Amino acid sequence: MNKDGLKPECSDCEAKKSFYPPCREACPANVNVQGYVSLISNGRFREALEIIRKDNPFPAVCGRVCFALCEEECTRKDIDASVGIRLLKRLVSDLEFESERAARAERVPPTTEEKVAVIGSGPAGLTAAYFLVKMGYPVTVFEKDPKPGGMLRYCLPMYRLPEDVLDAEIKYIVDTGVDVKTNVNVGEDVALGVLLDRDYRAVFIAAGAPRSRSMNIEGEDLGGVTNALDFLRDVHTGKIERLSGRVVVVGGGDAAIDSARTAIRLGPDEVTVVYRRRREDMPARPEEVEEAEREGVDFVFLANPARVLGDEAVKAVECARMRSGEPDSSGRRHPIPIPGSEFVVPADLFIEAVGEITDLSFITESIKVTKRDTVEADPITFETSMPGVFAGGDVVTGPKSVIDAIAAGKKAARAIDLYLKGEGLGALRAEEMEKTTWVKEGVTLERKPWQESDRLPLERRWSNFDEVELGFTRDQGIREALRCLHCGPCAECLEDKGLCEHDTPVIDEEACSGCGTCVSVCPFEAMSKDEEGIAQVDEALCKGCGLCAASCPERAIMMTAFTNELLMEAIAA
Secondary structure (H helix, E strand, C coil): CCCCCCCHHHCCCCHHHHEECHHHHHCCCCCCHHHHHHHHHCCCHHHHHHHHHCCCCCHHHHHHHCCCHHHHHCHHHHCCCCCCHHHHHHHHHHHHHHHHCCCCCCCCCCCCCCEEEEECCCHHHHHHHHHHHHCCCCEEEECCCCCCCCHHHHCCCCCCCCHHHHHHHHHHHHHCCCEEECCCCECCCECHHHHHHCCEEEEEECCCCCEECCCCCECCCCECEEEHHHHHHHHHCCCCCCCCCEEEEECCCHHHHHHHHHHHCCCCCEEEEEECCCHHHCCCCHHHHHHHHHCCCEEEECEEEEEEEECCEEEEEEEEEEEEEEECCCCCEEEEECCCCCEEEECCEEEECCCEECCCCCCCCCCCECCCCCECCCCCCCECCCCCEEECCHHHHCCCCHHHHHHHHHHHHHHHHHHHCCCCCHHHHHCCCEECCCCCCCCCCCCCCCCCCEECCHHHCCCCCCCCEEECCHHHHHHHHCCCCCCCCCHHHHHHCCCCCCCCCEECCCCCCCCCHHHHHCCCCCEEECCCCCEEECCCCCCCCCHHHHHCCCCCEECCCCCCCCHHHHHCC
């Protein structure tokens, strides 16, 4: 073996980075799901959290609001139900908050004088700042609002994301050395170009998509007509404390459901969501729609507002019935108005939730924008048309998910690092990834029940914004983690691909004490002891989960693939 634990003939093998289990490959930030779930199954909660933070500085946030693409690809779903990966992420972060009241991070001293400015303190901006600071750069984040967090703070209802949870996550990032300046509006208080002319060698634009799209229908200028983002912000800041009468929300995304569930907590007579497509076409998370129904929100499907009725203030919304046409670019059937089908829905408050758009008023002429009013940036290198200026997240892609923004921030930080070091960014284009799994056809696997997270009873949800989903207990988390199939490539998988078999544990025989811990924790019976009591691995059974390496008290086991660098490095005290 060489110093990296690899066979000499395979030191250049691409398998070390290229083949991920389905869950990790599906995650935009490529968080090592397999690694931290393995640690949770052994009760190693703190180490699991450190594994997550190697790729994602918002574990508690994502544990609550992530779309969980990892769960959609989980192999376990083909047997019974996907592993509750999102709630496992929440569990380990919540346990840290409970024990310390707030997550703590050691300050990372800067190792270079080259400063980086970040515009926007949402998930993309703070993630980029976090990783750049960890690389040794002094980073300043400029935020126009009084508090950092962007739409995570002002537009996600607190029954989904409590403010103290977000504050703890941001504090952890700031504690590493990120400097956040609030109430600074780039474009008004300081010009973007001035940032580069001063002390900053690079700028990352992560301004998000903070404005709501308008429907452009008659009557939108009447009193009582607002949009989802303004409504949610007004509730969060206390401008709106109570509602009366009837509330109508138009839209089918998460912003529409967030608005409806927020409104119904403020005491109106009724809340109705109008959506132009079928229920199954709604982009909102199905569980959020179900909770809205349980809380009393009414839904009208295959209908779309045509105009707002009223004198000075809204009194009703005239809608047209729709029928489903041919599938459009989204794969959903295009809604077509039915002539003569108009009907009226009474309304005292009308909330439009039909999409979000960017605010590029601070952009200089040197930076190109697209026809969709987003910043034009290379999707791989995040470079804009202005040298030294990078952009990522919703300001480039349009509205996407929190984990997509986190992934953009993480990848942009690496691109900025290469740029400041004077290295070419072409290497970023050469990186490829392929998912694979050891689960073969014909293999019979035991069915294990999915752990159900408790939720706040309905009678305790009215007139407050207490968190609804309560998460896993410690015991539930361990039981749920034990449902993981550890779908990382085994030796047979790599052999089928003609690649070297170096994803299995490497045993340091001199360091091994023969304690047998690895034998007891291996869920696949791949570990055993030889006649001399030294640990050995059956490569045909090993799934590369890394649990043996994480549990070894002597650190005599090294994983050489499918980890964040080396698992032991990641969890070292």
